[in-house]
Amino acid sequence: MNVIFFYIIAAAILGFSILSVTSRKILRAATFLLFVLISTAALYFLLQVHFLAAVQLMVYAGGIAVLIIFSILLTSNVDFTFEKIDWKKQLFSGLLALGGAAITILTLLQFNFKALIQPQTVTPDIRSFGRAFLSYGDGGFVLPFEVITVLLLAAMVAAIMVAKKSKQ
Amino acid sequence: MIEGIDITHILIVSTCMFFIGVYGFLVRRNLITILMATELILNAVSINFVVLNKFLYPNVLQGYMFSVFIIAIAAAEAAVAIAIIINVYRRYRTINVENVHEMKY
Numbered sequence: 001m002n003v004i005f006f007y008i009i010a011a012a013i014l015g016f017s018i019l020s021v022t023s024r025k026i027l028r029a030a031t032f033l034l035f036v037l038i039s040t041a042a043l044y045f046l047l048q049v050h051f052l053a054a055v056q057l058m059v060y061a062g063g064i065a066v067l068i069i070f071s072i073l074l075t076s077n078v079d080f081t082f083e084k085i086d087w088k089k090q091l092f093s094g095l096l097a098l099g100g101a102a103i104t105i106l107t108l109l110q111f112n113f114k115a116l117i118q119p120q121t122v123t124p125d126i127r128s129f130g131r132a133f134l135s136y137g138d139g140g141f142v143l144p145f146e147v148i149t150v151l152l153l154a155a156m157v158a159a160i161m162v163a164k165k166s167k168q
Numbered sequence: 169m170i171e172g173i174d175i176t177h178i179l180i181v182s183t184c185m186f187f188i189g190v191y192g193f194l195v196r197r198n199l200i201t202i203l204m205a206t207e208l209i210l211n212a213v214s215i216n217f218v219v220l221n222k223f224l225y226p227n228v229l230q231g232y233m234f235s236v237f238i239i240a241i242a243a244a245e246a247a248v249a250i251a252i253i254i255n256v257y258r259r260y261r262t263i264n265v266e267n268v269h270e271m272k273y
Contacts, residue, residue: 139229162251
């Protein structure tokens with residue numbers, strides 16, 4: 001059952017990613033990107049990392065996708081269709097991407113992944129995430145957590161400063 | 169862990185997603201679509217972190233944490249990038265990378 005679900009999700013991720021980089025209507029591309037992000041959240045649910053799936057749905061699918069769609073509406077004409085990319089650029093970029101993917105996949109298939117079998121396993125639920133975020137002991141993440149809060153505040157202030165109209 | 173699914177299958181999916189993002193980054197000319205390709209790349213990397221943590225090191229949380237931080241940084245990056253894109257649009261009336269020659273002043 002899970003196997004079938006995984007292949008459906010994988011097909012959705014790959015298909016919508018390809019559509020999102022090749023679609024010639026910009027709003028459609030953004031919608032396909034939204035589908036990719038939701039499928040990724042579904043993959044996280046399948047891997048039983050529920051907290052991360054919820055964060056993915058909230059921040060990526062709820063926040064970033066909406067932000068991108070708003071900026072598309074602010075900056076471009078919705079009916080506008082991109083002109084065809086010339087075949088040379090398309091060919092070389094495609095070759096580069098295919099070559100990189102081939103090399104990486106060949107390396108992956110040859111590498112022997114060995115799972116670390118240890119008696120104690122952490123269940124990735126919200127409780128353990130919260131503990132790890134705020135603990136300053138071994139395996140704690142309080143410093144990166146604080147740094148990221150300051151970074152988010154700085155990015156928000158910077159976005160407002162850059163995007164606001166200058167008085168002239 | 170998903171029963172019956174090898175770790176390499178998920179890694180192949182995320183590799184393909186990453187290189188689709190690279191392809192989009194190279195062929196697109198509109199700034200917003202380039203940003204969308206970057207989001208695809210970041211998303212693929214985040215999947216990699218989660219899968220490697222889940223399958224190989226189930227006794228720690230580090231990979232999930234990196235994924236959470238990637239998501240947060242992607243949000244910050246998208247906000248700043250979109251502010252810059254809106255500013256560029258206001259100045260040049262276009263967001264095509266070929267028409268934006270200079271970003272000074």
